[in-house]
Amino acid sequence: DAGITQSPRHKVTETGTPVTLRCHQTENHRYMYWYRQDPGHGLRLIHYSYGVKDTDKGEVSDGYSVSRSKTEDFLLTLESATSSQTSVYFCAISESGGSARELFFGEGSRLTVL
Amino acid sequence: AQSVTQPDIHITVSEGASLELRCNYSYGATPYLFWYVQSPGQGLQLLLKYFSGDTLVQGIKGFEAEFKRSQSSFNLRKPSVHWSDAAEYFCAVGSGTYKYIFGTGTRLKVLA
Numbered sequence: 735d736a737g738i739t740q741s742p743r744h745k746v747t748e749t750g751t752p753v754t755l756r757c758h759q760t761e762n763h764r765y766m767y768w769y770r771q772d773p774g775h776g777l778r779l780i781h782y783s784y785g786v787k788d789t790d791k792g793e794v795s796d797g798y799s800v801s802r803s804k805t806e807d808f809l810l811t812l813e814s815a816t817s818s819q820t821s822v823y824f825c826a827i828s829e830s831g832g833s834a835r836e837l838f839f840g841e842g843s844r845l846t847v848l
Numbered sequence: 849a850q851s852v853t854q855p856d857i858h859i860t861v862s863e864g865a866s867l868e869l870r871c872n873y874s875y876g877a878t879p880y881l882f883w884y885v886q887s888p889g890q891g892l893q894l895l896l897k898y899f900s901g902d903t904l905v906q907g908i909k910g911f912e913a914e915f916k917r918s919q920s921s922f923n924l925r926k927p928s929v930h931w932s933d934a935a936e937y938f939c940a941v942g943s944g945t946y947k948y949i950f951g952t953g954t955r956l957k958v959l960a
Contacts, residue, residue: 738891765946776852776938776950777892784946792947824891836882837948839891 737761738840740825746846753812755843757825759805765828766808767837768792768800770821777824783808815847850875850943854951861929862959869924869954871939880942881922883913886953887935895937898922909933934958 737760747753757766765784769777769792779792781800789800797819799811812819825840851874861867873879880899884892896907903915913924922939939951 767946774952776952778950779947782946790946826891835942836894836897837884837892839884839893841889841891 738825738827738838740823740840740843742843743841744844746848747815748848749816750814753815753845753847755810755823755825755845757808757810757840759808759825759827761827761829761838762805763827763829763838764805765830765835766802767826767828768798768808768810769824769826770794771824771842772821780810780823812845815845817847819845820847821845850941850949852939852941852949852951854937854939854954856954857952858955858957860957860959863931864928867924867926867929867933867956869937869939869956871922871924871951872920873922873939873941873949874920875941875943879922881913881915882940882942882948883907883911883922883924884938884940885909885935886938892938895924929956929958931958931960 739758741756767782768780778794780798783789783802801809823843826837828835853872882897883895886892895911896905898905898915906912936953936955938953941949943949
């Protein structure tokens with residue numbers, strides 16, 4: 735199994751509070767992604783990174799920011815959580831760029847915003 | 849617009865029966881196609897992928913999928929389902945640099 739660790743695995747928070755999810759990888763893969771999974775929507779890309787300090791937006795990036803200061807860590811921040819951000823968040827990594835590459839996924843972080 | 853459609857939200861089969869999960873895509877160029885499986889509480893795991901060449905691809909756990917360009921389909925099959933195959937299955941298309949489009953998933957239930 736790919737070495738991907740997401741933390742926290744479960745979090746309950748209140749509307750308006752900031753939340754940071756962490757993804758840590760031990761594979762030294764250059765590319766990292768944050769997805770959210772919601773019933774009826776499959777997986778939707780929030781942000782991705784193609785190197786240290788290199789990030790870009792995905793299809794549902796509003797309300798989220800990311801940072802990548804080290805190859806192994808990719809942080810997803812909700813500056814002011816809303817109930818619509820209640821979801822399961824998955825980090826994924828890939829060895830190189832281009833969508834011909836397999837994605838390896840973490841086990842997910844379940845976030846509930848009350 | 850690029851899209852992936854999995855028309856079956858839920859499928860129930862008996863253990864030992866054959867299985868086919870449908871996936872249709874809309875993509876202008878030659879697609880990169882994937883099937884992933886997700887067990888409850890887990891992340892997604894790659895079952896198989898198609899990039900080019902032989903249109904019938906073999907994957908892990910006895911799964912196979914056939915790429916049919918004329919039908920824009922990439923259906924997943926297994927000749928004999930095991931109870932441990934109960935999970936959710938996602939079809940995905942590689943859509944340009946760094947981008948993947950996922951279907952909404954098909955949840956498989958296996959009856960003993």
